[in-house]
Amino acid sequence: MRHVLTVLTLTAALSACATGEGPPPASLSPAAERGQQFVLRACAGCHAVAGREASPNAVAPAFASIRMRHTAIGLERSLAQIARQGHGEMPPIYMTNAEMSDIVAYIESLAPVATAPWTTESPQYTALRP
Numbered sequence: 001m002r003h004v005l006t007v008l009t010l011t012a013a014l015s016a017c018a019t020g021e022g023p024p025p026a027s028l029s030p031a032a033e034r035g036q037q038f039v040l041r042a043c044a045g046c047h048a049v050a051g052r053e054a055s056p057n058a059v060a061p062a063f064a065s066i067r068m069r070h071t072a073i074g075l076e077r078s079l080a081q082i083a084r085q086g087h088g089e090m091p092p093i094y095m096t097n098a099e100m101s102d103i104v105a106y107i108e109s110l111a112p113v114a115t116a117p118w119t120t121e122s123p124q125y126t127a128l129r130p
């Protein structure tokens with residue numbers, strides 16, 4: 001009986017892990033922490049900034065997927081351009097160089113999401129159809 005209970009407990013613990021959800025890593029560097037504060041304030045209205053959650057704005061890519069597709073240098077360039085001109089539906093957002101490198105540190109701290117968590121029937125795609 002004890003044995004069965006142990007197995008059940010283990011199974012429950014394992015399936016809790018398998019959902020892949022849970023708080024982001026607790027130990028952010030100070031720069032990443034500042035970046036996190038900035039993006040929660042300035043970006044989270046449109047982008048999923050933490051994990052695999054859906055973005056509030058369906059066409060704004062999740063930061064975890066941006067993490068996957070950009071190097072740190074590419075990301076910093078892309079942010080510099082966003083600060084000046086915005087892009088797409090996104091308005092220009094003023095960021096200092098220090099803020100941009102904090103944001104890069106935060107995005108680099110995310111676990112990359114290799115595949116987009118949506119399909120061709122999701123709003124991210126259907127919104128782009130003519």
Ligand code: HEC
Pocket residue numbers: 039042043044045046047057059060061066069078079082087088089090091093103
């Ligand atoms: C008003 C909504 C909105 C806000 C606020 C916003 N974004 Fe975006 N962002 C978008 C949309 C929509 C796209 C995709 C559109 C496009 O690429 O034309 C995008 C795309 C991006 C991309 C390019 C992704 C890629 O695939 O290369 C980056 C980087 C980015 N956003 C960073 C940020 C950061 C950092 C902030 C906060 C400082 C922010 N965004 C705030 C809507 C927003």
